[in-house]
Amino acid sequence: MTPPPASESCDLVIVGAGPAGLAAAQAAAASGASIVVIDDNIAPGGQIWRDGPGVALAPAARRLRDAVAACANVRVCSGTRVVAAPGPRQLLLEDAQRGWLLRWDTLILCTGARELLLPFPGWTLPGVTGAGGLQALIKGGMPVAGERIVIAGSGPLLLAAAATATQAGATVVRIAEQAAWRNVARFAAQLGRWPAKAAQALALGHAAYRAGSHVLSAQGDGGVRTVWLHRGQRRVEDIACDRLACGFGLVPNTELGWLLGCEVAARDGSLALAIDAGQATSVANVYAAGECTGIGGSERALLQGAMAGHAAVGQAAQAAALRRPLARWDRFAALVQRHFALAPGVRQLTAPDTLVCRCEDVPCSALVGRAGWVDAKLHTRCGMGACQGRICGAATQQLFGWTPTTPRPPLSPVRIETLAALAADAAEN
Ligand SMILES: Cc1cc2nc3c(=O)[nH]c(=O)nc-3n(C[C@H](O)[C@H](O)[C@H](O)COP(=O)(O)OP(=O)(O)OC[C@H]3O[C@@H](n4cnc5c(N)ncnc54)[C@H](O)[C@@H]3O)c2cc1C
Structure with a gap:
């Protein structure tokens, strides 16, 4: 058998097959360019549409994934990581079998975000994970039926994680949101401007949700058994549980872009890839879209991805047409960041x-x-x-x-x- 080549080439490479990467591939595909999409997960979908044995994939995710799979000029390489950028317009890739070099003319970075994990006493105990991490484990098939779970941290991801755990048969005994009630109330009061988000928030509402509460420590011997939560002015709650999932927000994955020489800029307390109004980075022929450019949710990632896809194949008018809807989701992202910003005490x-x-x-x-x-x-x-x-x-x-x-x-x-x-x-x- 002929060994696979040590290198290959394409017109456009997209790193990341989350909402941004898939939307970019779909938008660019009509140009006929040869496109390769690289993603290290087992199937396309990124974080929000993560696939696995414990998942019923959302119809929107299925549709987008199928649309990209139907494009003859797009090849999706799942289970494949970009590990380095060894030369100009080159990426070094690795999958379970081999390593190889990919040469490209244009690149779109859609590398997404990861969870911000803040250390606290007991955070390394077995059973303590991130909030999104808990979701990923459950979607990957980890059984949690019958377990008592505390979810703590900040932002809408806590409610999404609670819904995933409840559907899998766990009992969520507390959702501790660090933001004050007044911030949560102000956020909720403005959700009417994004009706789909308002409906989502109503559907995810949970009786165990408490604002103005944050984790102090986790206790246990060989695994978490109780969690101490700060609540109100001076109260400390001691809650028995089998798992603790803490999500303090997300951090953009900027490393590959940074390595390629793309400028990064401070955004909402983290560094994000800097882009212009057409999704271009500071490096020629390199675009970026989705949460590597700043935390903003899947709707924003989809629009940015489509813009980057069009821009990367020279379809400037189609890209520009998406600026207006994108501005609406930029405003939603700003609203979330403003109302769920971490309080100084939670950082320490x-x-x-x-x-x-x-x-x-x-x-x-x-x-x-x-x-x-x-x-x-x-x-x-x-x-x-x-x-x-x-x-x-x-x-x-x-x-x-x-x-x-x-x-x-x-x-x-x-x-x-x-x-x-x-x-x-x-x-x-
Ligand atoms: C753990 C986690 C769970 C989340 N759960 C939810 C949820 O339930 N609901 C919700 O509304 N939002 C959720 N979010 C937020 C959600 O991720 C975003 O809103 C949306 O998915 C962003 O889309 P994206 O395409 O920018 O990035 P992502 O969806 O993050 O996709 C980026 C992809 O790039 C891949 N990648 C990165 N670097 C490399 C590399 N070097 N080589 C190969 N592949 C690479 C990643 O593995 C990932 O598959 C979650 C976020 C995280 C981090």
Whole structure:
């Protein structure tokens, strides 16, 4: 059998097959360009439309996925990661079998976002996850029927996670929203401008929801057994549970864009890829769409993706036509950010012995007094483990105000054979 080539080429590569990436592929497909979509999940859909044995895929997700699959000039590579950008207009890819080099003319970054995990005493106990992380585990088939679950943190994702857990047979004993009741009420009062969101909020309403409440610590031996929650002015609630899911918001996945030289800008307390009104980044022929450009929800991601897809194949008029509807969802994103912004106390939940870097076992006390991220890395190995600072980098930004530095390749742990693909390609060309 002929071995697969160590490299291939396409007109347009889209990294990420969430709402933004799929919409970009659909919009660009009519141009006839050869398009490759790369995504590291087992099936297209990204975070909100994550597939798995515990999932009934939303009809909108199914329709978009099928529409993209029907395009003969679009190839979707699931289970495939971009691990580096070794040269101009080149990406190094890895799947379960092989590593190879992809050459491109135009690139759209739709790399989405990940959860912001803030350390607190007990956050490394088995049974403690992110709120979206809990959803992902349940969709992946993890049984939770009969379990008592506490969900804490901030934003609409808490309610979505609670709905997923309830559908899977768990009892959600508390949803602790850190934002004050008045913020939640003001947010709800404006939802009428986005009727679909108002209907969604009504459908997701939960009797165990409490505003002005945040996690203090998780206790247990070999697994979480109780959670202490701050509530109101001075009250502490002690709630027995089998799982705790904490979601403090999302952080844009900027690493690949940053590595390619794209400018990043501060947005809502995190860094996001900077784009112009046509979704172009600061690097020629590189566009970005969806939550890597700032947190804003799936509706905004879909519109931005479609704009980027049209712009990338030279359809400027079709892209411009989407600016108006996009502005409406930009306003919704701003509303969420304004009313669910993290209170200062919630950013500082650690005790001196709380691990901040889970990969390298670095406690908070070892980081206090360090000059910044690089100093901390050099002296404590914080951020130098398997996740390469994806979790603790964002946490130290909240805890100490440190700014992360430009990522270095590889973006994630990679097999030696994959790196060897670079040498094979050099020999072939
Ligand atoms: C854990 C989690 C759960 C969420 N659950 C909900 C929910 O229930 N309801 C809701 O309204 N919103 C939810 N959100 C928010 C939701 O993700 C966004 O609104 C929307 O999906 C953003 O779409 P996107 O296309 O920008 O990014 P995403 O949907 O995040 O898609 C980005 C894709 O790019 C892939 N990717 C990133 N980097 C690479 C790389 N180097 N190589 C290969 N692939 C890569 C990712 O794996 C992902 O599949 C969730 C977010 C997270 C983080």
